[in-house]
Structures are given as C-alpha cells and as structure tokens.
Amino acid sequence: MKRRDFLKASLGGGAALLGTGTAEARGNLEPAEDAIGMLYDSTLCIGCKACVSKCKEVNGMPPTSLGEETAWDAARDLSAETLNVIKVYSEGAGKLKDAVKDGYTFEKRSCMHCVDPGCVSVCPVTAMRRDPKTGIVTHHPDACIGCRTCMVGCPYNVPQFDYDNPFGEIHKCQMCNQAGVERIDQGEMTGCAEVCPTGATLFGSRKALMEEAKRRMTLKPGEIYNYPRGDVRNPESHHEKAVPEYQQHIWGEKEAGGTNVLHISSIPFDKLGMPPLEERSYASISETVQHTLYSYMALPAIALAGLTYVVRRNTDDEGGDDS
C-alpha cells in the first residue's frame, strides 16, 4: 500500500519529466552576431613565436624556462603562464613544410573561444562568461572558487590553474580584452594577430574570417594568393604566396557548436592534436539533461511532496519511530 504511494509519486515525477523534457531541450548556442575571432592558417606559420612572446608581454607573464641553462621561453604547452603556444607536427624526416608524410607544420594552441563553451556551461559560479557582444569567453577570478570544473569541461584543455601558487587562479586567453588590457574595446586587435609577420594568425569578425577561410578552401594549390595580415576586414598589408594544398576542413565551423577561433591547415586536424568532437556540444547535452530534471525545480518539488507525505505516514504510526 505504501509502496503504491511511492510509485504514484514517482510516476507523477516521470510525467513532469516528460512534460518538461521537450520544452527544455536545448541545441547548440548560435554564434554572437558580431562575434570577433581569429583565423589560424598553419600553412602560413613560420614558427617565429612572435605571437607567443607578444602574448606574454600583453598578459604580463614570465617566460617558461626549461631549466637553468635555457635563457629563452620554452613553454611546452598551455599553462598558467602560457596562454598561447606554437607546437610542431613532425612526421618521419620532418623536412617538408605542410606535408603529411616526412613533413612538418606548426600549430597554435590557445583558447578557441567556443560558440557554445563547455567551461561557461559547467562553471557553478559564473566565473566563465561568454561576452554577449564579442563572443569572447572571459574569466572572472573574483567569482571563481577554483573547483576547476572548467578545465575538465573544456574539450581543448584550455583553462589552466596555477597549482604552484597557494592563491592561484585560472588562466586563459581572453583575446586581449580583459580588464586593464581591453585591446578589442579600444579598437585594436589581439596581440598575437598584430605581431604575426605572415598573417598566419589573422584577426577579424567571425563572419569575415569564415568567409576568408572558405575562400582559401577554393584556391588552387600552387596559384599565387595575396594573403592579408592583421585585421581581415582592414588588412594592414598583404603578401603574395603560393597556395598550399589545404585540407577541406575549417576547424571551428561546426565542431561542438563551432568556435570563434578558426584553424585551417594542410594536415588533418586529428594529427594536429584536435579532439574528436561532433557537431553537438557536450554543454548542450548536459544542460538538456539538467534542465529536464530540474526545470523550475518542478520535479524535485513534486518528489519532495510525495516523499514528505509517505514518510509522514510511515513515521506517524507510532510516535515517530519503531513501527
């Protein structure tokens, strides 16, 4: 009899689940209308690391040393003191630029500024935010409790916690627009795009960059193309270069809802360390499940009502306890 009550309550809950489930399901977020971003073309990158050095300068971060003997910045990967790093893909002899076999190419690692950012979705205290206008994924240490869910929730392992500092914080690229820097707000471009000598890191609106990336996909290998440098919408200068054999893949167009930082290359992206992502963002699945269960707290409220009723009956029998 009492079990029946419990089941009834459960069924009620189930109904609520079904009822709200469809209403709350959410797909991927859409790119912000005027989202800004960057386009990284690995075939243009010459590995000068000017972007790495400028990034450290803008963000006031020290060079990463490999030990006493290295006097130069030798960051191996993203870390609390490296928000942008140039890595190398090298296969076999590693001599031919942009060749998959026996070739090499450079690859940039920095925040991709997801359109549907995992870090923003999982952060319990809204310390990660997606700027509604620029689409920049920003971090706010004032709110952050250091739970590092953003690190596990980021498909690219971008946010990095400063473990070596007892009062450490999360560090990530904020497209040079964090408080105190605000390059974007002041009409400037990101530091890395500004110093890039070849336009391998190109700044601009996501739309314009996507257009440029798509144009490059259509170019014939070997023909001369006038590559812009700086801001794609208003290039500081151009330079001519023979078009490489691009992979017909713009990373960031669709992956997990897309990113504002786009990558193109002549090497397949799985070889460049990009994660195996599908079009649907994990954030959207997670939020769909969560909102289905907790929509307006209806389900928990119904469950609590049912439980209270049942428990009350079962404890009332005899002054509260031993029945």
Add this chain to the structure above:
Amino acid sequence: MAAHDFDFSAVEKRLGVSRRTFLKFCTGVAASLGLSNNAAMAMAQAVADPKRRPPVIWLHGQECTGPSEALLRSEQPSLEHLILDLISLDYHQTLDTGAGHQVEEIKKRVMAENKGKYLLVVEGAIPTANDGIFCKIGGETMVDITNEAAEHAAAIVAFGSCASWGGVQSAAPNPTGAVGAPQLLAGKTVVTIPGCPPNPANFIGTVLYFVTYGKLPPIDEKGRPKWAYGRLIHENCYRRPHFDAGRFAKEFGDEGHRKGWCLYKLGCKGPETYNNCPSLEFNNVGGGVWPIGIGHPCFGCSEGGVGFNKPLFSLADVKTHTPPNMFPGIDEREDTTGISAGAAAIAGAAVGLAVGATAMASKKLEGKESDGE
C-alpha cells in the same frame, strides 16, 4: 715541421709582408675555416713554398666582373700580394696585361703543361641557348671554353652567383639560357662560392685549403664549402632577437626600422639564404656595413632560386627550424608527473587492507555463525 724550424725570411721577402702579419693572416683564414692552429701553420708553409703554387686558369662568362672586383678591393693586409703570389695566376681575362691571341696561347700552353694540376676558376654564367653564341671569346663560345678548361682541371671553383647557379642572367625569362658551371659541367665536382658579389674571404679560404691539403674542403649538395655556407644568415643575424620577439620594421623609415628591428616583414631573405655575412659582413668592408647592417633586407643574392628570382619584398620561407628543434610536439605537455613507486605501493596497500580486513571479518563471522548453530 713546427713553426720555429721554418724559415720565413724568403716569404717575407717574396710577399713583402712581415712574418707576424703573414702568420696572422694564415691563422685567421684557418680559424674561419674552423681549423686548428696546426692547420694554420701547415697553410703558412704551403703558401710560403713557391713550388706548391698551383697554376690558375680564370674564365669570365656572362657577368659584371663583380667577384674579381670584390677580390681586388678586399682590405686584408697585402691580400692582392697573397692572392697573386700564393697562386700562379696564369690566365685571367681582366687582370692580364697581355691581350688577344698572345694570352689565349699562354692559356693553351699552361693547360697543356699542367694537365690535372691547374685550378680552374669560373666567373660568370654560361649561356647555352642558340649553341652558346651569346658569349664568345677568341671566336670560341663560353660553353666550349669552359668544357675544354674543365677537362683536365685539378679542381673547379665557380666564383660568384652567376657561375654558381646562373645569377641574374638566369632569371626569367632567361633568353640566353644562362646556367652556372655546375649545371654545365654536370658530373664534375664544382665548388661554388655564390654571392653577388661573393665574399673574397670565402674564396681565399677555399683556395688556401686546396693549396694546403691538395683537396677541396667539405661541401654541401650545392657545392658550397660548408665552413662558409653551413648556416642561414637568419641564424647568426644580430636582429634575430627582434624576430623572435615579434618586433618587425613594417616600412622603411618607420619606428621599427629606425630602431633596428627585424626586416623579415620587408622581405628579408635571411631566413632562406645560406651565407656567413652576419659574421664576416660584406666584402670585409667592416663597420657593420652589409645589407642587413645598413637596414636593407637581405636580397638572397647567393641563394639560387631566391636572389633575382623572388620579388624583393616578398616574404621568405623560413628555413631556420628543422623541427622539432626547440618546438614542443603536439602531444608535449607541461609537468606531467609519472607514477611513483611509493604512491603505487600505498594505493595498493589501501586496497589490500580493505580486502584483508574483509577476509578477517568474514572468518570471524563464519566462526560466530557456527558457534550460534
């Protein structure tokens, strides 16, 4: 033979330099070749011995005589003495006082008398189109002259970019079909000393090496002596730190240009040109006077396919890094600590403890139950 038992008085007399100056010169050349002091001594002795002077046949093709001019203007003490006295320059179309059939005869005689012993220096490109009619000397085409001289040469040196890979003549559309000596003399070893003009020190060092050891110095696949052309200009460039820090001059006369920043964005070909300009500077002029030193991007004059071929201000293909040199691989990470034996032992012990305690408790439970029954 050590230095102290060698009599330098004859050298001092013959070359008109002091023993000290002479030895200094030889040591300097040996050092730039990456050789030891012993080698310098061997070199000094070789130079001092008039019998070891090799006869030299020096040919000119399509060119401006720049390499010869550079050689003559070099400021090493008494260099012209040395170059003229350490070798026996028997035929040189520009420097010879004689002319016409007279010198041509001398050339033929020297070549015949010194079969397999003379040194052939080629200066200038060789036109091959229309049977080579674009360059004739004494009624013979440069193609024939070169082939003839090369046949019995002990060694062949192509001096200057034109002789090394064709130079400016070979730039598109190349109406004369100009090629360098190595292309014409395919199958023969040709040492190339490219540059427009080339650094005389690179020539002297190579010839001295030949005179001393009777063989050519180690060369790369393009015939360039490795000691002079083993590194990119970019690698030893003193503006390199600016490149690494992303500080580029964007146009001539801008702030970065005035401050001496990297000229890569202005089209500097240093990153794809192999030469020792940053250390020897241009033509031994000194005082920081070489293209990059005076604020002009390197033109890549010594590099085939770059100088006279690529647009002046187009970006260079950076060849500095043969990855993975100093670049983290895609899968490299900061601070990933491996498993420590101690930690593994503790973790194992924790599981073991739980299982062990369960085993003990279960035994006791069994005992209890059998007692109860």
Add this chain to the structure above:
Amino acid sequence: MSAYQPLKRPLVTLPFLVLTVIALIGTYYLAQRFIHGMGIVTNLNGGYAWGVWVVYDVVVGTALACGGYALAITVYVMNKGKYHPLMRTALLASLLGYGLGGVGAMIDMGRYWQFYNIFTPWHMNFNSVMLEVGLCVATYILVLCIEFAPTLLERFGAKGLVKALNKVLFIFIALGVLLPTMHQSSLGSMLIAMGWKVHPLWQSLHLQPLLAILTALTMGFAVVVFEASFSSVGFRRPSETPLLAGLGKGIVGLIAAYLLFRFGEILINGKFGLIFAGDLGSLMFLLETALFVFPLLVLSSAKYRGQGSLLLWASVSMLFAGSLYRFNAFLITYDPGAGYSYFPSTPEIMVTAGMVALEIMIFLIVVKKFPVLHDAKHA
C-alpha cells in the same frame, strides 16, 4: 525509549593510535598544500584537473556515505521498520562520509576563500551540474546533522528538544531522501560535459544520472551491510546477518537494473567491441562488471545470502564495483589527450588517507560516547 546505547569500550586502542598517526601525516601535507599551493603536494596538471581528492573524497566518498540514504528509503519510504535499528549507525557514517566529501571539496578548491560564492544567487549558474551538486551536498550535510541530532541530544538528556524535533523530523527525512537522489545522479551528469575525455564505455550521456543513482544506492546498501558486519565483529556484538540478508535481497534488483541499462546503452550505441579491446578501458570494464556480477550471484541465492561471510564479501565486492565505476569514469580511463598522465602522489594519497583515518576515528569516538549502536537486547 532508548533502544540505543553507547558502546562501553576503551577509547584509545592500538588501531586508534595507528589512525592518529595516519591522520597526522595527512595533516602535515595538508598544511603544505595551504602554504605552498596544491602543486607541491599533488600531481594534478593541465589535463587532469581532478585527482584523487575530488574523485575519492567527493565522488566515491559520498557514494560510500549513501548508507543513510539507502536505509532511509527502506525504512521510511518502503516502511520496513525492522531495519530501523541500523539507522543511527548508517546516519553517522553518512554524516561523516559527506563531511569528508565537503572537506575534501574544500581543500581541493583552488580558491577556497571564495567558496561562499556558490551560495550567492547572483553568482549561481543554473546550467551548472557542479552548482547543483555543491548546493545539494551542502544542504544534505545540514539535513544529516538534523537527522542525527536526536542521538546527540539524547546523550545530553534534552528530552524536550528531542520530542519537538521528532515532530518535524519527517520533513528532514523526506529531504534526506530527495537530496542524495538529486546530487548522486548529478555526479553522473557531471560526466556528460566532460565529453570525449570520458572513455566511451563510461560515457553514456543521457543515462549518466540514472547509472550514477543506481550505483549510489547499491553502494549505500552495501555499506550498511559492511558496517553492520564489521561492528558485529569488531565490537564483538551479536551477528545481524538475518536482518542484513533481507537488505541483500533488495540489492539484487538494483544491480540487475544497473547492468541492464549499462549493457543496453553499450549495445545500442555499438560500443560492445570496446569491452574486449584488451586495453586498459576494457580490462577495467571487465573487472568492474565482475565485481558487480559476483554480489548479484551471491545475493540472488537465499542460501548464500544467509551466510554472514558471503554476505560481507558480496557487499565489499559491491563497494569496490561502485567505487571502481566512479574511479574509472573520472580518473582511470579518463583521457584528456595524448601526453597527459596522472597518478596521485604519495602526499596526495596521504591527505586522503589521513581524512579517512580521521573519519574512522570520529566514528569510533561517537559510537563509544553516544547512543548510536542498537542495544542487542531490544532488537
């Protein structure tokens, strides 16, 4: 009415002293963590942001502390009053387990001095599973305190207060069932957002909350059996096997349901081949499944589950199974990408060991000083 009595035994015993030493070592390393930062004590890195502190103390620890939750469902929802004697022990263990979880979360929190942001509405992100877990766990610890309060009050003879509390206790009991249901399932939901980094055999996306709650419940029941068995041995009290065997019967359904959903998801999504891939993931999966199947076999037989020792083995197997399920998903087969690796450092493990030691010590103190254990004569 007190059917519960403090255990009249000496407090300081040899095991107690050993635990003290472990706790002190843990405290030492904990001090290091707060002085020099987490880097000096832990092996955490850019790819493995969560180590043994989060995964054991919070994810596994709170599941191990589900005894109170499981028993509350049995006693108050299913109305099986005969299990009531086990209630206080289970509640105490839950309170301590969740306390450990809370403290563990706190020491692992990189910016712990701002922890209160999680309670300030203007900071809350209602999309975040972590928020839900944090709030629920915090509230549940409070609820557990209230549920356990009568035990303490009895000891101090505050009869009036106990009576008043008993009048409203049913609300807290109901909450005590609801809250763990919410956050234990959410611990599973947390894996959804971790996406591709979670091994496909453990990444069941929409099923995560269900699998998490089912394993939490099995672990809850298992821990009740485990505790009762151990206290009957350790404190030389009469065996409660018949009572526990009844619980064992209920567990069968839970494990069966869990295995059904688990394998169903794997089959439907075409991941069956991964089970026999022979790599770490497949080995761990097979081990984990074996640990689930063993208790299933033992407990479905009335004869076997009637034997105290087998029952204990079944419960331990279940605890290992549930723990391994969580360890596997969050840590062992979790792969943030090539180049990253993680195994806890010695100090890191010692901090966790120290906290577990402390938990057991408090448990021992409380059962010896307060009326927690059911008086055998009243049973």
